[in-house]
Amino acid sequence: MLQQSHPRIIKIIKQGVVFTLLSSILACSQESAPATAAPKPAVTVYRIAAEPVGFVRDFVARTQASQQASIVTRVEGELVAKHFVEGSNVEKDQLLFELDDSSYQASLAQAQAELESKQSAAERAKRNLARGEEVAPQGFISQSDLDKLIAEDLQAKAAVSSAQAALEKAELNLSYTKIHAPFSGQIGKVLQDIGNIVGPNAGELANLQATNPVYVNFQIDESEYITYLQSRADGSDAQRTDYTLSLKLPNNTIYQGQGELVFADTKIEAGMGTVELRAQFNNPQGLIVPGLYVTLLIEGTAKQALPLVPQIAVQLGQQGESVLVVDTNNKVVQRQLSLGRQVNAMRVVESGLVAGDRVIIEGLQKVRAGSEVSAVEKDVDPTTGVIADIAK
Known part of the structure; x- marks a missing residue:
């Protein structure tokens, strides 16, 4: 009986040896084949540029008919x-x-x-x-x-x-x-x-307002007012225009027109420590309606070149505002920023970025610090924030 089954056992053993050899060869071939690399995530970047920016103060103001x-x-x-x-x-x-x-x-x-x-x-x-x-x-x-x-x-x-x-x-x-x-x-x-x-005691029939030009009333701190007076104390430069006045309307658009300072009150408001001032804006189209709460922007004419970053690139986290920068090795680096005022669709950078840095404006959700990316550079309209191809 044993002799009859012997050839069958030998056949099974041979099949096992062949299977083992095939498995070893296949494993070796898999180890020697190079692994396919994952594609790098694609992002859109904007190259930071420095623009001349003046010192700006903003004041809550209210419009009034002239x-x-x-x-x-x-x-x-x-x-x-x-x-x-x-x-x-x-x-x-x-x-x-x-x-x-x-x-x-x-x-x-x-x-x-x-x-x-x-x-x-x-x-x-x-x-x-x-x-x-x-x-x-x-x-x-x-x-x-x-x-x-x-x-x-x-x-x-x-x-x-x-x-x-x-x-x-x-x-x-x-x-x-x-x-x-x-x-x-x-x-x-x-x-x-x-x-x-x-009759005379029946009240008004209607109200008439002249809105071109229109007045914008605002208040400044007494210390700022004294500094302003001291800068013109000698009277030799009373008409100096070392600042410009502009207006941000309630819908956050900037009014297309410059104003001028036409009146400063002669007294300090008791208990408030403020002085009321009045600016005047030409208003030929009637866009500035009397009674509006607006933001008056006073910008110095002395300019300093500062980096401007698109608002769409700025992220707000627990440590403050930051951006993701693509370095020269196409690696993503997070930068904490100190930002100043907003100029239309851009923010003034006080620290954290320099001209030439590339910040990510599209694809932020696909990457994190340390990632290697494929970057495509595009332009951003500084007024509207619209992303577009770089003009050639």
Whole structure:
């Protein structure tokens, strides 16, 4: 029995030896084959450039119309017409409202008739006095009668002056029934309906504002104000412009136009230690509406070249603001930054970056410090922050 199974056992042993040899050869071939390297993550980088940047202070400010008037009526009457569209611009001396003037026309006619009557009486008194003065030396009238004629002449002249004043008042009241714009500006909502009886105590009919130019009021600390005064104490450079004024609107856009300082208060606010100042901006398109809370930016004209980094590259962590930089070996390095003000889509770098550094602006989520990357350099629009290919 053993002899019959012997050839089968030998066959199984041979098959095992062959399998073992094949496994060893395959393992050796796998060890000798080179491993396939993982692809490097691709990122977009921006090369830091230094730009001239001035010292900047920002102040919370509020806008104000350069002129403002409450349109009211000086006489009483029925409001019969308006001659403008609410919210529109009106010109100086443009007719705005009309009141019913029938009673004022009648008063004017009465005053004219009264003046003519008084003038006629004055002429008669003047002639009587002239005749009296002519015959008085011959004794035809007494001195008392002459004095009476003189008094009548004076009274007639006074009556003419009074009637003349009444006529002028009637003319003035009639003119008040037509209300004109005192200056050019934007007129608001009408607060009295046509047909209402209005008068000096009825409140305003509408509000008129001049917004070109527009004022921007803000406050500075008393110590800063004293420093400002000291810099101009000698008076030799009172018109010096060593700063520029710009405006950031509530939607965080920068107004396209420079302002000028036009007023500084003459006193320090008690308990506040501040001084109120006023800047003026041209506002031809009416973009700066009175009553807005805005940010006034005062930038020195003396500039210093500082690196600017795109805001999209800045990360905020527990240790503050940082960026990921791709070094000369295409390795990612994290840099902690000290940043200054924002200039449109860019941030001023006070420390942590220099011109020529490459910061990652796209692909931040795919890498970390120490990673080796494949970097593609692109440009960033400094105003909008839009990433684009570098112009050739």
